[in-house]
Amino acid sequence: MQVTSRKFKESAHEAMADEDLRAAMNRIRTAFTTARADAAAELPEFESLRDQAAEIKDHVLDNLDYYLEYFEQKVVAEGGHVHWCSTAEEARQAVLKICRDANARTVTKGKSMITEEIALNKFLASEGIEPIETDLGEYIIQLADEPPSHIIGPAVHKTREQVTDLFHEHHQQYGYQDREEDPEKLVGEARTVLRHKYVTADVGITGANFLIAETGSTVIVTNEGNGDLTQSLPKTHIVVASLEKIVPTLEDASTLMRVLARSATGQEMSVYTTFSTGPKRKDDIDGPENFHVVLLDGGRTEMLGTELQELLRCIRCGACMNHCPVYHAVGGHSYGWVYPGPIGAALNPQMVGIEEARHLPNASSFCGRCEEVCPVRIPLPKILRYWREKTFEQQIGPQPDRWAIEWWGFFAKRPWLYRQTTRLAARVLSMIAGDKGRIRSLPFAKGWTSVRDLPAPEGKTFMEQWKKHNREGR
């Protein structure tokens, strides 16, 4: 997808003024967070399962080459094929080649963030192959020609009216003349339209939540059942997955399953968890004849053994964005690339370059909620701090920010001067604010004061109050 992370500030401003988006973000903030908290409370072992989930992922990352080769050998033994792809372009070409061999004209797709990452739909369309998204949310944004705004709810930013308009525009060709507004009827329309597509598609493409070394299986998790129809009706099933999705055994996958849906939607299990191993067997009467796994690196192996390795534990549950005040405020599109929210802010600088994504590490209030809820305990704030330091070192932050940090550094190294200066500042600010204790407008702080007042210090610095408190406490 087109990277627009560079425009984070502008996009965020527009997003904050968008009433529909506000309503959508409010639904996320309330529904997902409550559901997750309830699910976690229901399972006494939840916290220890999170520890174990993180351990399993660490173990895999330390031995990634071994498990990948083991997985490959199992897939091949079951009659499937593995295509190793270092870059997005290699992955696109691998998919294209399989589609060409299958004489494919249409391709149905289950939900897959990796195919978003490699911008597969645009590419296939440009090669004359029609990709059809089947997850309802993905289908909606495909009709709208927009990128996803959430990793598990790609169309969370869309209102019912917008879906009504989209379906009305695109479904007339199938005989739906009425403008339907009822969500149930809208879902029914999509169901009927897509049903026929599943049956007639030449190739089905899905992603994978897990790859299992022990059995050579790929695993998808859905609530709709679209992934199952996508992968069982066409003659060829292609799984597009990134290589860190691997786990050693079915037991390890079970541990991760126990934390995935609970963290994502607050369900104990998503409705359908499907393990696919090779193509259909000799006497099977349904299932695909060909099974391909397109295994993408896409910059991930470079993160191994670095400060960023822990990001590769991510199981893409979406909990960090569901709980992020910045995501709630700016929505998913502002992040400007496939992955939004805290995981996007931490990952995108690596994937699209820190120069392009330089604003993202600042899109955090460092409240720490993301780390608190992350099922695999990724220290997201720590990684955002790492990127902030990087942008400072490489001098790619905005010039005023860097001056500010340099100034602060100068004073911080001189405690006496620091205390005197802050004391003076506190008193001046207190005087400007007068009785109200709030400042309406302040040069150098327009980003804050143009939309809200700045609470003024009461005239004493933190250090002064601390000392006083300690004296009185004794």
Added chain:
Amino acid sequence: MTAREKILGRIRAQKKRGPLAGADADLLKQRIADHARNIVPERSRLPKAGQVDLFQTKMEGLGATTERVASAADIPARIRDYLSQKNLPTRIKVSPSEILTGLGWDTVPMIEVVVGAGTEEDMVGLSPAFAGIAETGTLMMLSGPETPSTVNFLPENHIAVLKVSDMVGAFEEAWDALRAAHGEALPRTVNLISGPSRTADIEQTLIMGAHGPKTLHVILVEDGT
């Protein structure tokens, strides 16, 4: 250099080591062969009767319906009643599995039994489950010549038959049962199904029956356990 070599090479370079061999590799191989259990939730450790109760509670909480029958012979009549109660068509697609096709369907002549894989026009599908998992109210269904997985997904209404003797507490027990029945190689498809299909993609309003079945009914057969 192939992409495969590049990727494996990068992993090793980043990890500052060569390919894992000897004792290191043996350890990992053994870890897979052992497939040791991690933490298994306490709630799954129940006697069989408790497992069945938990399964039913969980399944119903997910929007499915369940019922128990004393023997498999009761299934045709119960299905007739279920279809008429729900006002569903009487033509049903049945998995070509002896367990189901061998039932006395001639006792319910109003039901038209069509045996085979699922197709676009099927309104009701009937298939046998390999296991039930009480922990979360989940069915485990396997694909095979007698159990095409399309029967679980294409029809608008799905009825699954589960023998109480195939009920287990936790996922791990189901994997062991699967390994015992199938050896190391899994069938092409293993479906874990927890309730009927749903979506919340339009303004987070929950709607049942997005692409898979709108309804799921589980018939538990108390086969002398």
